[in-house]
């Protein structure tokens with residue numbers, strides 16, 4: 345869907361990860377350092393395993409950008425795996441590298457291992473997990489960063505943050521996006537980035553760190569809930585005219601496709617199912633000073649598969665990491681023996697990192713929807729269409 349699209353490639357312990365993005369208008373300022381800032385955020389967060397200490401993710405822009413500006417041609421990005429030096433003898437493409445070293449035959453419950461091996465007829469589970477691994481999400485973050493650069497020019501901001509880890513929740517913030525508006529976006533971002541778990545609530549952050557440490561001690565893992573917000577969106581991105589144009593569905597698909605994400609809500613989400621109609625919707629008001637306005641944002645910024653001009657609120661549930669240091673029961677696929685599942689170097693909790701990935705996924709879908717509505721081979725055309733639409737909306741809302 346849409347003219348903006350991307351593909352990624354790369355194995356977790358291969359030489360590198362790559363992405364190709366097509367459809368970014370010409371004339372956008374794009375700097376590797378902005379992408380790198382997001383890559384560093386993805387690597388962080390309390391609860392990560394040893395791998396993230398090895399990797400120092402940096403993106404190299406291989407094409408589509410000249411002198412810091414996009415050309416309108418495909419943008420290709422390269423993120424090298426530092427760990428490749430330790431794996432070239434196992435993961436190389438040449439036939440001589442075929443080896444049973446680091447072979448895995450004990451599938452981890454909750455991971456892609458078992459179904460992937462049955463689907464692709466792999467005898468070594470490594471052939472599955474190398475691509476199923478969330479290492480791939482580094483490229484999604486890099487792509488999302490390009491989308492964010494485009495959105496930023498239009499005044500659209502996207503942020504992801506951690507609402508809960510295990511049973512520890514922020515008590516006051518919830519998804520009250522108005523409150524964030526009052527705090528101010530810059531201060532809000534600073535709060536998120538200065539928390540070891542990307543949670544803007546200091547007290548909850550401390551408890552989240554403690555609960556992660558306790559899980560690590562027990563050889564266990566944790567999941568949590570992430571919120572992604574976006575501001576500055578005009579009404580009318582996405583559409584009601586066909587199922588695959590609805591922005592709610594497209595956002596849900598993009599976020600749900602992140603490994604370990606098991607639930608996505610827009611606005612009130614599941615809670616709306618137990619509300620009455622009179623307390624589930626956002627009534628429409630008019631005043632001569634502001635025109636048409638809402639007092640609530642229970643819809644989370646989407647009605648009829650389109651943005652409605654309110655801030656976007658997407659809530660995301662992440663399950664606990666499937667690789668446990670105290671492994672779950674499994675079966676050895678070679679011997680049929682009941683065994684403990686395989687153990688790979690692994691995170692205890694990656695909810696903070698997933699908040700950066702979810703932010704990237706939302707940013708990409710929003711940028712795609714923007715380009716669908718306004719098209720534009722170059723940024724000037726896009727900005728013109730964007731401004732005209734806002735002028736129309738403002739005029740109509742003021743009646």
Ligand SMILES: Cc1cc2nc3c(=O)[nH]c(=O)nc-3n(C[C@H](O)[C@H](O)[C@H](O)COP(=O)(O)O)c2cc1C
Pocket residue numbers: 393454455456476477478481602603604605663665666667689690691692694697698701
């Ligand atoms: C940022 C991030 C880091 C992850 N790190 C690990 C990890 O270290 N070990 C692990 O077993 N799973 C990890 N996962 C989760 C698995 O990739 C995921 O559960 C697996 O691919 C199966 O997909 P599914 O959970 O969506 O069914 C991570 C996920 C994310 C988003």
